[in-house]
Amino acid sequence: MDRRLVWKEHVSMRKRPATASSTRAVRVFAPNERGLEQSFGRAAAILDHIAAAGDGGMRFVEIVRQTGYSQTTVHRMMTALAAHGYIEQEGGKGAYFLGTRLFGWSSSAASRFGLGDVARLAMESLSELTGDTVYLSVRSGHLAVCLSRVVGSYPIKALAVEPGARIPLGLNAGGIALLAFIVETPHIERLLTMPELVESLAASGCSIDVVRDRIRAARHRGYALIADFVPGAGGVALPICNPQGEPVGSLSLAAISSRLKEPRLRMVLEKMADAVREIEARLRETSAHQDGTAARR
Secondary structure (H helix, E strand, O other): OOOOOOOOOOOOOOOOOOOHHHOOOOOOOOHHHHHHHHHHHHHHHHHHHHHHHHHHOEOHHHHHHHHOOOHHHHHHHHHHHHHOOOEEEHHHOOOEEEOHHHHHHHHHHHHHOOHHHHHHHHHHHHHHHHOOEEEEEEEEOOEEEEEEEEOOOOOOOOOOOOOOOEEEOOOOHHHHHHHHOOOOHHHHHHHHOOHHHHHHHHHOOOOHHHHHHHHHHHHHHOOEEEEEEEOOEEEEEEEEEOOOOOEEEEEEEEEEHHHHOOOHHHHHHHHHHHHHHHHHHHHHHHHHHHHHHHHHO
16 A cells, blocks of 8 residues: 655635625623623634734734734733643744644534544445444544544454543554644644643653654554554554645554454555545545535525
């Protein structure tokens, strides 16, 4: 099987003008709630400006200038946003970027837009062809969240992860696939330096250095493989990518370790790659349909 290609593509975001049909009713806040409403509005404005800055990020003075807020207000808002992982600062004193928590939410939102439904048939087919258990995961902050699972028919089953389980990124094959194939490598590093991830991995008996080794191996091979996620059982995973090449999920297969060795591993990977291509094609169709529906509104 050919290695999955990882590429970089810049995408310009276009905002659609508001229309009467898309205008939503605005909630009227009580007097004692107006301060909260104002804070949310200011936080949203800051996030919008940082998002618009793209890969270059945005410095504090630029945020003050573009928002028109005072330095005190911007500092207070950004301190709170950074504390909760919504924004991050390069090197502790450089430009600001959207935080990994927001990236995690965007990945989790893929479930709302049909990733679970789109992937189900391909997962069932893959499980039937291999006899092994198949998982679908997305990233949420420092965690890999299992959206769904199809149990295989092989008598000895690897059921280490339940649907809904939240596993620290890098601990299993699905989490490695979500990390390793992110297009922008600086973003991978920002994820790996999240205190929550470092602490969660340590509590699970793993380290960031081990995860980095797994990421390097996955990028070299074109797939993630962990031989013994639990004693006697392992997993292999591929990323499910959007048209820009960014992982929006991962497809993983778990089996007893003897079933993830050559030459069977090669066969499993070929079937998994077929399933991923099917899922990605259906995601593109779904996205095109949604865009067409929105344009007609």
